[in-house]
Amino acid sequence: MSEQQNRNNRELKLVQEELSDQELVRLEKWKKLQEKGIEVFPHRAEITHSVYEVVRDFSGLSREELEAKVYRVKVPGRIMTIRKMGRATFFHIANCRSRLQVYLRQDVVGPENYELFDLFDIGDVILVDGRLFRTKTDELTVLAEKFSLLAKSFHPLPEKWHGLQDVELRYRKRYLDLIMNPETSETFRIRSQVIGLIRKFFDERGFMEVETPMMQVIPGGALARPFKTFHNALGIDLYLRIAPELYLKRLVVGGLEKVYEINRNFRNEGVDSQHNPEFTMLEFYQAYIDYHQLMDLTEELFLYLVREIHGKEECPYGEHIISFKRPWKRLRFIDAVKEFSGLAPSRFDDPKGLIEFAGTLTPDKKPTTYAKALDVIFDKLVKDRIVQPTFIINPPREISPLAKADPSNRDEACRFELVIAGMEIANAFSELTDPFEQRQRFEEQAAMRKTGDEESHLVDLDYVEALEYGLPPTGGEGIGIDRLTMILANRQSIREVILFPLLKPR
RNA sequence: GGCCCGUUAGCUCAACAGGUAGAGCAGCGGACUCUUAAUCCGCGGGUUGAAGGUUCGAGUCCUUCACGGGUCACCA
Numbered sequence: 028m029s030e031q032q033n034r035n036n037r038e039l040k041l042v043q044e045e046l047s048d049q050e051l052v053r054l055e056k057w058k059k060l061q062e063k064g065i066e067v068f069p070h071r072a073e074i075t076h077s078v079y080e081v082v083r084d085f086s087g088l089s090r091e092e093l094e095a096k097v098y099r100v101k102v103p104g105r106i107m108t109i110r111k112m113g114r115a116t117f118f119h120i121a122n123c124r125s126r127l128q129v130y131l132r133q134d135v136v137g138p139e140n141y142e143l144f145d146l147f148d149i150g151d152v153i154l155v156d157g158r159l160f161r162t163k164t165d166e167l168t169v170l171a172e173k174f175s176l177l178a179k180s181f182h183p184l185p186e187k188w189h190g191l192q193d194v195e196l197r198y199r200k201r202y203l204d205l206i207m208n209p210e211t212s213e214t215f216r217i218r219s220q221v222i223g224l225i226r227k228f229f230d231e232r233g234f235m236e237v238e239t240p241m242m243q244v245i246p247g248g249a250l251a252r253p254f255k256t257f258h259n260a261l262g263i264d265l266y267l268r269i270a271p272e273l274y275l276k277r278l279v280v281g282g283l284e285k286v287y288e289i290n291r292n293f294r295n296e297g298v299d300s301q302h303n304p305e306f307t308m309l310e311f312y313q314a315y316i317d318y319h320q321l322m323d324l325t326e327e328l329f330l331y332l333v334r335e336i337h338g339k340e341e342c343p344y345g346e347h348i349i350s351f352k353r354p355w356k357r358l359r360f361i362d363a364v365k366e367f368s369g370l371a372p373s374r375f376d377d378p379k380g381l382i383e384f385a386g387t388l389t390p391d392k393k394p395t396t397y398a399k400a401l402d403v404i405f406d407k408l409v410k411d412r413i414v415q416p417t418f419i420i421n422p423p424r425e426i427s428p429l430a431k432a433d434p435s436n437r438d439e440a441c442r443f444e445l446v447i448a449g450m451e452i453a454n455a456f457s458e459l460t461d462p463f464e465q466r467q468r469f470e471e472q473a474a475m476r477k478t479g480d481e482e483s484h485l486v487d488l489d490y491v492e493a494l495e496y497g498l499p500p501t502g503g504e505g506i507g508i509d510r511l512t513m514i515l516a517n518r519q520s521i522r523e524v525i526l527f528p529l530l531k532p533r
Numbered sequence: 534g535g536c537c538c539g540u541u542a543g544c545u546c547a548a549c550a551g552g553u554a555g556a557g558c559a560g561c562g563g564a565c566u567c568u569u570a571a572u573c574c575g576c577g578g579g580u581u582g583a584a585g586g587u588u589c590g591a592g593u594c595c596u597u598c599a600c601g602g603g604u605c606a607c608c609a
Contacts, residue, residue: 048560048578049578112564113566114566115566116566163567183559184559188545193601249608250609296609300602301609302609510609
């Protein structure tokens with residue numbers, strides 16, 4: 028049996044079992060194309076430009092320039108619109124970035140080829156071979172001399188004017204979202220830029236990019252519930268990492284004085300517009316600096332990103348304009364709470380009363396200590412009110428088990444959180460390097476765990492042992508890439524900056 | 534997990550107070566060689582998310598379930 032017959036006998040069955048009239052029509056067109064001996068899914072295409080490249084490289088040319096010289100292109104793209112007018116047809120092809128008009132004339136391609144185009148649909152990917160010109164309305168257009176099919180599309184595309192609006196469909200079939208909605212591909216282009224620029228920034232400063240375990244025996248470095256899995260051959264429980272922190276600091280002990288990692292973390296917690304179970308984190312560590320120097324470095328990094336991406340030192344976010352001009356506000360945690368919580372100053376002299384008040388804000392998990400009460404108040408009442416980039420410095424030591432205590436006030440940590448648009452974007456500290464103190468802090472955390480605090484830190488003696496070999500003074504910081512991208516791409520939900528956010532299967 | 538909202542043609546949306554499920558785009562047929570949300574004439578397309586219930590009659594009211602969005606709780 029020849030390959031051709033084989034193909035014709037293959038059952039025409041799409042994943043979706045009940046087909047609409049439009050899908051049946053497309054299957055019929057596919058059959059007709061095969062009968063004509065046309066390769067519906069060819070192996071390769073000889074192209075000279077992408078749609079984007081045509082638009083980028085030739086938009087500057089005038090009608091006269093395009094007439095004076097022949098600019099020939101072989102450009103692939105997906106058919107997005109078709110306007111047929113008898114023996115001439117205009118249509119647009121697109122890639123994820125740009126659109127290009129094509130002019131098809133019967134007298135140029137011949138009656139047979141012109142008729143063949145009737146078997147092509149909106150959504151098909153085709154190759155157009157022709158020369159560039161400008162229409163009388165001055166639109167850059169390819170006058171097609173040849174065209175061929177690169178892939179048949181068996182389903183109709185969403186509506187051309189409104190695009191794909193259904194949020195659930197946009198996430199489940201992200202490819203349709205990318206085809207139909209230019210804002211979506213623009214968002215992910217920004218995300219890619221953010222990550223590329225971060226690499227450039229740190230590489231230029233002599234940092235080494237590393238990868239540390241995603242599967243860990245003791246999930247440490249943050250306070251969150253982990254995902255659990257099992258390794259068959261070793262017969263041990265493993266956890267997907269909630270943070271790379273403790274491994275990166277082991278590397279600094281090993282003499283890698285400037286390291287960074289951009290990778291996924293996994294936290295088994297709720298899903299909302301700021302949380303996805305897997306999310307991307309940048310963590311970097313630099314020996315011999317403290318958290319004040321980290322603030323300077325952070326300002327430099329963000330300023331670099333926003334300049335490269337937006338060409339200025341600010342960007343819009345929702346109703347706001349976020350300005351990254353230096354220096355950013357540096358506000359002590361306790362002062363932030365006192366200033367923005369709306370509570371009378373005297374209430375902070377009554378720890379018991381404050382703990383009780385904080386308990387009313389989180390009835391499911393009431394704080395037990397003054398430090399935790401302040402943390403709750405900060406989260407519930409303060410964070411949302413901070414819009415411009417602000418370093419919240421020196422939070423309570425008790426909620427910072429991996430940070431150095433401030434020598435001038437042992438109750439505070441040498442740590443900051445960076446808040447922008449009400450979101451925690453970064454978290455950084457002068458790393459706790461004293462193995463004895465680290466062990467004691469772990470044990471305090473273990474005690475809290477016994478009293479039912481599931482999110483206290485686990486004791487990691489292997490890590491303490493690494494500290495016993497000597498970790499030099501080190502500044503370390505984590506930056507949430509998804510949230511950072513939300514800010515820079517002006518998107519209000521984390522699902523808008525993650526290509527395939529977690530959804531329940533249908 | 535709690536509460537609120539949503540789910541109608543391939544897509545975007547209508548459908549009063551319970552009374553024959555509609556439009557635009559897309560599709561099909563026809564006209565049209567500079568159109569661009571092309572235009573003009575004609576046609577087809579629905580188990581109204583699922584299952585029950587109330588009613589003479591349910592897209593609409595009630596119950597349960599599924600998925601999604603918002604919000605609160607947990608977390609970054």
